[in-house]
Amino acid sequence: MNLISGKLMNEKESRAELERLKSLILEAREKAPLPVSSVINACDTLSRALDEREHLPLLLNLGMPEYKARKDLQMIKHMMSKEYLENRLNIELGTPSREFSPYGDTLSVRQKWMPLGVLLHIAAGNVDALPFFSVIEGLLTGNINILKLPGNDDGLSIRLLQELIKIEPLIAQYVFVFDYPSQDIESMEKMMSAADAIVVWGGDEAVSAVRGMANPNTRIIEWGHKISFAYISGDVSDSDLEGIAYNICDTNQVFCNSCQGLFIDTDSFNEVLMFSERFLRILERMADELPNKNNTYLTAQKTLELYTEKLESVKHRKRVFSSNNCSVIAYDDTALAPSYMFRNCWVRPLPRERLLAALSDYKNHLHTVALVCAEQDKKVIETILTKTGVVRVTSGARMSKGYCGMPHDGEFSLRRYMKLMSYEY
Amino acid sequence: MDLRRKLFLQKNPYDLQKTGDLFLEAVKNDVVFHAENCPEYAQILKSLGFSIDEIDSEDMLYKIPVIPTLYYKRNYLCSLSEKKLAVKATSSGTKGAQSKVGFDKKTLFYGICMMIRYFSYHKLLSLLPTNYIVLGYEPSTHTQMGAIKTAYGTTKFAPALHREYALKDTGTGYELNIEGIKKALLRYAKSGLPVRFVGFPSYMFFLLKTLKENHISLKLNSHSIVLLGGGWKQFSDEEIDRDFVFELIYDTLGIEKRNCHEFFSAVEHPLPYVKCKNGHFHVPIYSRVIIRDIKTLEPVPVGSLGLLSFVSPLVSSMPLTSVVTDDLAVLYDGYDCGCGINTPYFELKGRAGVSQIKTCTTDALDLAQGGS
Numbered sequence: 001m002n003l004i005s006g007k008l009m010n011e012k013e014s015r016a017e018l019e020r021l022k023s024l025i026l027e028a029r030e031k032a033p034l035p036v037s038s039v040i041n042a043c044d045t046l047s048r049a050l051d052e053r054e055h056l057p058l059l060l061n062l063g064m065p066e067y068k069a070r071k072d073l074q075m076i077k078h079m080m081s082k083e084y085l086e087n088r089l090n091i092e093l094g095t096p097s098r099e100f101s102p103y104g105d106t107l108s109v110r111q112k113w114m115p116l117g118v119l120l121h122i123a124a125g126n127v128d129a130l131p132f133f134s135v136i137e138g139l140l141t142g143n144i145n146i147l148k149l150p151g152n153d154d155g156l157s158i159r160l161l162q163e164l165i166k167i168e169p170l171i172a173q174y175v176f177v178f179d180y181p182s183q184d185i186e187s188m189e190k191m192m193s194a195a196d197a198i199v200v201w202g203g204d205e206a207v208s209a210v211r212g213m214a215n216p217n218t219r220i221i222e223w224g225h226k227i228s229f230a231y232i233s234g235d236v237s238d239s240d241l242e243g244i245a246y247n248i249c250d251t252n253q254v255f256c257n258s259c260q261g262l263f264i265d266t267d268s269f270n271e272v273l274m275f276s277e278r279f280l281r282i283l284e285r286m287a288d289e290l291p292n293k294n295n296t297y298l299t300a301q302k303t304l305e306l307y308t309e310k311l312e313s314v315k316h317r318k319r320v321f322s323s324n325n326c327s328v329i330a331y332d333d334t335a336l337a338p339s340y341m342f343r344n345c346w347v348r349p350l351p352r353e354r355l356l357a358a359l360s361d362y363k364n365h366l367h368t369v370a371l372v373c374a375e376q377d378k379k380v381i382e383t384i385l386t387k388t389g390v391v392r393v394t395s396g397a398r399m400s401k402g403y404c405g406m407p408h409d410g411e412f413s414l415r416r417y418m419k420l421m422s423y424e425y
Numbered sequence: 426m427d428l429r430r431k432l433f434l435q436k437n438p439y440d441l442q443k444t445g446d447l448f449l450e451a452v453k454n455d456v457v458f459h460a461e462n463c464p465e466y467a468q469i470l471k472s473l474g475f476s477i478d479e480i481d482s483e484d485m486l487y488k489i490p491v492i493p494t495l496y497y498k499r500n501y502l503c504s505l506s507e508k509k510l511a512v513k514a515t516s517s518g519t520k521g522a523q524s525k526v527g528f529d530k531k532t533l534f535y536g537i538c539m540m541i542r543y544f545s546y547h548k549l550l551s552l553l554p555t556n557y558i559v560l561g562y563e564p565s566t567h568t569q570m571g572a573i574k575t576a577y578g579t580t581k582f583a584p585a586l587h588r589e590y591a592l593k594d595t596g597t598g599y600e601l602n603i604e605g606i607k608k609a610l611l612r613y614a615k616s617g618l619p620v621r622f623v624g625f626p627s628y629m630f631f632l633l634k635t636l637k638e639n640h641i642s643l644k645l646n647s648h649s650i651v652l653l654g655g656g657w658k659q660f661s662d663e664e665i666d667r668d669f670v671f672e673l674i675y676d677t678l679g680i681e682k683r684n685c686h687e688f689f690s691a692v693e694h695p696l697p698y699v700k701c702k703n704g705h706f707h708v709p710i711y712s713r714v715i716i717r718d719i720k721t722l723e724p725v726p727v728g729s730l731g732l733l734s735f736v737s738p739l740v741s742s743m744p745l746t747s748v749v750t751d752d753l754a755v756l757y758d759g760y761d762c763g764c765g766i767n768t769p770y771f772e773l774k775g776r777a778g779v780s781q782i783k784t785c786t787t788d789a790l791d792l793a794q795g796g797s
Binding site: 296297298299300301303304305307308311312314315 | 465468472493495499719720722753775776778
């Protein structure tokens with residue numbers, strides 16, 4: 001479905017609206033701007049209205065296990081609350097406006113964060129409700145938002161946006177949702193030409209496609225796919241490793257901050273083998289605690305992948321350690337590779353002296369590292385990791401958890417959706 | 426004598442009783458040949474503790490170590506030197522790895538004999554000069570995709586006057602040739618000779634929709650045939666409704682449903698399977714189908730869902746004797762089909778994996794590019 005000016009529309013109706021998108025946008029922009037406080041209040045009211053009875057089934061319908069649906073619903077409530085949003089704005093934007101006389105000048109200068117204008121969000125379907133949150137960020141920064149839904153959209157985002165508009169009808173003119181396929185180039189170009197900036201979520205392919213299509217006068221804000229892993233040095237306790245196992249099972253390794261595998265600070269493949277065997281037991285326990293219902297097709301794929309790895313280990317230096325519901329593959333190389341996901345991780349040797357050289361080729365794809373090491377080694381390894389291009393170092397259990405004011409891929413996203421206006425007289 | 430000669434030259438491609446022992450011996454010879462000539466294969470057999478003596482009946486064929494198509498995509502196994510290969514082909518994977526296979530002259534010869542027997546049984550051989558629409562890629566010097574060779578191969582089952590390709594070779598790549606196809610079709614219709622459509626269902630569907638949108642409705646020669654093979658997914662990933670396609674074929678081309686055929690094949694298992702009139706892929710004498718458990722890869726009972734795997738002694742250049750595809754399927758007893766063929770048949774039930782995996786982790790290809 002499409003959602004334009006607060007109304008749900010079928011494809012035919014929405015196409016007519018797309019034709020006059022620029023004039024609809026102009027109409028909204030000529031009015032008084034949408035106050036941030038109205039957006040925050042609407043989000044807060046929505047956050048209070050979200051309850052388990054009505055909204056939990058929406059998440060369960062997406063195939064989420066119940067414990068996860070409850071947790072996610074609580075998280076959405078928390079992230080939409082007034083206190084959270086105000087804190088976030090405060091951290092990301094600092095003082096919204098300041099007046100001063102610049103050094104060496106007698107001018108009176110006023111600087112203020114202002115919206116870019118119109119954002120086109122090309123959302124990915126990898127995180128449930130991601131398109132909704134992308135639009136919320138656009139609204140919080142005062143922008144008008146055109147949203148192109150992902151191909152496999154589950155309808156959750158439109159539903160939440162509708163509820164938000166019901167609470168604050170002023171938002172209606174700031175949201176245009178189109179449910180067209182990316183292959184519909186003509187429509188994509190119309191949306192792009194109406195936008196000041198394009199916010200693109202997705203892999204290199206999606207990002208390159210947008211780079212190729214967008215006009216040079218349109219800013220592109222990329223939230224590309226990233227890869228995360230754990231780095232283990234020295235003697236570590238089972239409980240430290242449990243955090244990593246928790247992340248692997250809780251996220252099924254599908255997020256950019258999910259742990260794909262573990263690098264061990266060693267040169268020895270033997271040590272990697274011993275560690276893998278140990279980690280499999282920890283992972284297995286966690287997988288039992290957080291059961292996951294994989295469908296037939298996914299299970300079959302994982303079986304074939306692991307079996308292929310087993311056959312390959314006859315001639316390559318690697319070994320598969322597997323149990324009923326998870327696996328650990330030990331490799332004797334230092335490649336940073338995605339795992340097979342769904343509780344199948346890798347372990348590889350990578351001594352700290354070679355860390356920088358091995359990882360710097362993956363620039364702009366690196367995300368979170370779970371660092372597990374002795375306290376006295378932390379600073380040294382943190383420094384090396386920072387140089388490689390990773391944007392976040394944390395514990396295993398925290399890898400896919402956020403906090404209020406956390407940078408997104410190394411940046412404050414709200415700032416990227418705004419411009420710093422300078423008024424000087 | 427090479428037992429394969431006897432097997433692949435059999436007249437009736439579905440007489441399992443008569444050829445059972447021959448098949449079993451040919452398979453055993455094939456395994457032994459590969460083990461002797463492909464060290465990696467021998468190592469795999471050894472690591473899994475396999476002994477050829479275990480294979481004393483057809484029921485034990487599942488014990489021959491099965492190799493996934495994914496393995497061939499990432500590793501090249503061969504039992505004959507490169508210079509003995511007469512053709513090479515790659516699978517049509519769109520992203521990432523592709524299987525590389527090569528066939529020697531003997532394999533090719535048996536393969537062609539088999540195809541002639543098989544297609545003549547299914548009445549798909551014709552001596553009438555025929556015009557072709559190939560719903561796939563034009564053969565070229567810059568690609569060796571197996572699907573191209575299959576499609577091109579099937580244009581030899583009736584003498585070809587002209588072939589028009591949906592994807593035309595530009596010298597360095599391919600471009601969609603809808604206009605060319607439309608023009609060729611109108612010309613073919615005018616000539617009154619039979620027309621054959623060969624290739625991917627999704628391309629056929631796209632062509633039919635384009636014809637319909639342009640209000641083109643033809644009545645092609647009654648000996649015209651449609652041969653479709655490959656996935657029934659649209660570009661948007663939705664399953665195409667078969668009956669709707671057959672209706673469209675009749676409406677726009679005048680070809681009746683009984684002249685529309687579906688076939689199945691794989692680069693790693695280059696044997697033809699054509700659906701019978703009741704829509705079933707029956708197992709011919711050249712292979713056996715084993716459906717394997719999605720977790721253990723052990724055989725599952727008739728009627729249960731699992732991974733589709735094949736055993737066949739056709740290929741001597743590569744150990745393709747026992748392969749498991751990433752297709753899910755169910756095997757049924759053939760007696761109740763009613764088409765006249767009573768060998769077991771399989772039904773395809775989709776591909777292993779998730780069509781659109783929800784992930785934002787970087788994929789291997791992107792990393793490889795970043796890392797190179």
